[in-house]
Amino acid sequence: QTKMKRKAVGIWHCGSCMKTVAGGAWTYNTTSAVTVKSAIRRLKELKDQ
Incomplete structure (x- = not known):
């Protein structure tokens, strides 16, 4: 369980x-961040093959 709380616009703090x-300003994950993370994961998988 994540305890991410917004401190200010774009600043998130985990309580645990x-x-x-x-x-992101209103949500922790942005669509561009999700896209980048999936691309990095895919490239790491290709490197391991």
Whole structure:
């Protein structure tokens, strides 16, 4: 379970692990971030083959 709470516009803080990260203004994940993460995962899988 994630405890990400918005501190300010684009600033998110996790209550369980105490990390502060940058994200979207109103949601933690943005569509472009999801696209980049999936592309990185796909490239890592191709590299491992």
